[in-house]
Amino acid sequence: MKLTVVGGGSTYTPELIDGFARLRDTLPVEELVLVDPAAERLELVGGLARRIFARQGHPGRIVTTHDLDAGVEGADAVLLQLRVGGQAAREMDETWPLECGCVGQETTGAGGLAKALRTVPVVLDIAERVRRANPDAWIIDFTNPVGIVTRALLQAGHKAVGLCNVAIGFQRKFAALLGVSPADVHLDHVGLNHLTWETGVRLGGPTGEDVLPRLLAEHGGAVAADLRLPLSLVERLGVVPSYYLRYFYAHDEVVRELRTKPSRAAEVAEMERRLLAMYGDPALDEKPELLAKRGGAYYSEAAVDLAAALLGGGGSPYQVVNTHNRGTLPFLPDDAVIEVQAAIGAKGPAPLPVPSVDPLHAGLVANVTAYEDLALDAALRGGRDRVFRALLAHPLVGQYALADALTDQLIAHNREHLAWA
Template identity: 75%
Template sequence: MPTPQGATPHPRVKLAVVGGGSTYTPELVDGFARLRDVLPLAELVLVDPAADRLELVGGLARRIFAKQGHPGRISWTSDLDAGVDGADAVLLQLRIGGQAARQQDETWPLECGCVGQETTGAGGLAKALRTVPVVLDIAERVRRRNPGAWIVDFTNPVGIVTRALLAHGHRAVGLCNVAIGFQRKFAALLGVSPGEVELEHIGLNHLTWERAVRVGGEDVLPRLLAEHGDTLAGHLRMPRPLLDRLGVVPSYYLRYYYQHDAVVRELRGTPSRAAEVAAIERQLLEMYGDPVLDEKPELLSRRGGAFYSEAAVALTSSLLRDVGGTQVVNTLNRGTLPFLPDDAVIEVPATVDSTGATPLPVRPLEPLYAGLVAHVTAYEHLALEAALWGRDGRNADRSGGRDAVFSALLAHPLIGQTDHADRLTDELLAHNREHLTWA
C-alpha cells in the first residue's frame, strides 16, 4: 500500500513477538510477508523460553519470508532483553501455563455448574491471575530497553491485560480478531470487499455487539439479518429468533451469557477445546519441522486467530507510521461510554496514530447491553485487583488474596452466588498455586 498523501514514510522497523514459539506465529509471519508495503519490517525477532519450539517456528518463518521474497531478517532467542532491544513495537501473545493450564480452566468450573472457558468466568479469572504479573514484568523490561516502544497485546484476557498495562503507564493497545472476523464474514455474505464494510462495534473485549454494518454509508444490518440470519445464527451457534429480536449481531462469546446453562450441558458432554487445540498443536509443530514446508498449513485455520495477522499489521503500522487509520482496538474509555469509569478498557473503533488510540464518538448504548457491560467492567476492576495482589507494595497475605479472588468471582455475572464463588475460589487457588506467589 503506498504511503498516504501527506504522511511521512517510516523507516523500516524492528518488531519483537514475545511468545514467538506459539503455533499462531506462522499466521502472523504470513501477514508480515504479504503486507510488507503496509508494515516494512527490517527485522523480526521471535522471543520464547521454549527453545525447541522456537527452532521449529523460526525455521518455518524464515522459509515463508524467503518464498514471498521478503527481505527482512528473522531471528529468535530465549533472551527477552536481547530480543526486545531496539524494537519499535513488541507484540505479546502469551499463554502462561500452556495448554495444560487451559485444560484446567475449561474443566474445574464445570464441576460447580459454571461455564469452563479460558477468557470468560472463573477460567478467565484464573488466566488473568497467571498472566497479568508476567505481562507487567515483560513490559517493565521493554520500557527499560526502549522507552518509546509500543506494546500490542493479543494475550487474553485482552481487556484486563490491556487495562493493567495502561494503569502502569505503558504505551499499549489491545487487539482482538473478533471485529475483523465479522468484517470479513459480512463482506463475503454481502459480496463486497472487506474495506467497504464499516462496523459499529461496541462493548468490552469478548463482550461486544455489531449495532450497525455500513456499506457506502448505508446501514445494511437489517438486510444482512433478513437475508443471512440463518447463516449468522449457525456461525454464532445462537438461535435465529434471538438475532431477529435483538436486531444486532452479538459476538460468539455472548453465548456464555445468553445460553449459559445450555452451554454448560454441552461442555460437560464433549471434549474440551483445550484438548482439541493441544492435538492440533502437536500436528502443527510436526509439520513446522518439515524443511520443505514454506507456507502456513491449512490446519492452522483450525487453531483459531483468523485474520489476526491483518489486524496486527494494520494496528502496528498505524502506531509506527502515524497514518491515522480507524481500527477496532482495546483502549481507555475516557468518557466514551459515560456510565463507565474513564480508566475502563473498552473495545470500539478508534483513530490510531503515533500518539495511540482515541475512541470515536458512539451513540448511547441501549440498557440491554449497557447493564451487562457495566457489570463485567466491575468484575474486570476486581479481577485486576486480584491479579495485582502481592505486587506494587500490596499486602501479600494469603487470606487477603483469597478474598480478592472471591470478590471478583462473586461479581461476575456468570457466577454471582456465594456458594459457587467460595468453591470456585478454592478450586482456582488449588489449580494455580504455582503461579501465585501469595497462595
C-alpha cells in the first residue's frame, strides 16, 4: 500500500507519522511519500519521520520529494494538508477582518473566504494530477476550509472525502468523562464542517443508549468550559455545539478578545520555529510534547481509520466525514457537503439517517451552505462581485458596507494568490 501526503513538510506531519507507526496493523503502509516544495522543511520532517518509524519497528519506507507527479504516482490514497501562503497568509486572515469589527479566523468569516479563494484552485490542480496518475486513488482532504474544498473536489468528479478532527476530539473527551472506551462512543454529529452539534452521545453504536442528557447533567461544567461558552447556554441548547460556534454565539465578545492578544498565526509560527529546530536533532525519534499544542489533535487516528476503511483494510464501520448530502438533510441541496456520521467502505461514505434537525441549527446550516455556494463560485470564477456576494451572505458579515470594506481588504491582502485580481 502506498500513501502520499501533500504538504508533508508541515510541522504537524510527525503526528501523522506517529499514528501510521502505532496503527500499522489497521493500515499496513509499505511506502509513505511526503511531498512538499519547501526542501529544507521537508528534509527535517522526513528525517524525523524515518526515525519514528525505525523506533517503533515499522517496516515501511518513507520517501520525500518536491515532485508532486512522482509523489502521487501509484498512490492508493493521497492526503491533502497544505496551507497556501503559509502562516503569513494565515496571519493576515486573522487580523484584517478585525479592522472592520469582524472575527478574524482562518476557516470562517472573511478570513475563511480568503483561505478558500487561495486554496481551491491549488487543490483542484493537485487532484487532477492525482487522477492522471491513478484514477482509483482516494483523496482525503484535511485542508481547510474542509467543507468548501471537499465540495470543489466532489463537484469536479474526484474520489474525495473531507476529514476534520472536531468529532474525534469530542469522542475522546466524552469517553474520558464517562469512563468508557472511545470505541464505545458514537456521536450523533450533524451540520457542516466547523458548524456542527452533537445531538446525541450513544454507547455501543448508532442505535445505542443516548447518554447525552446524563453527560450534561454530570459534566456540563467541564463541557462548557472546553467550549468557552456559559453552562447556562449549553443547558438551554440541550446539545453540544462545536467550539467554532462560539464565533457565532459570542461574536462581539470574541472580536474584543482577538483585538487584545497576539494572533493564533503568530503563536503557531513561533511554535513551528521551535519544532523545526527540534526536528533537526538526530537523536529525536518521537514526536515532541510541544507538537500537542500545534493543533489537530487525534488527526492521525482519524486519518488512519478513514484510509483503512476506504482501502478495504479495516477501520471503524462508522466515521464522521465530509461528504455529499444526498438527501440526508432534506432542507439542503443534494450536492451540499455536510459533516455527519457515515458508513465507510471501499465505495466511499454513505451518510447515516439523521433525525429532524432543530430549526435553531437548521437555519444557520442553510445560511452557511448558501454562503459556501457563493464562496466556491468566487474561488472558481473570481471577480470582486462574487467575493462581495459571498461575504454579504455570510452570517458573520451580512451588511453591505461591511461586505464592501472586507472585499477590498481581502483582495488587497491576497492579490498574489488570486489569478484574476
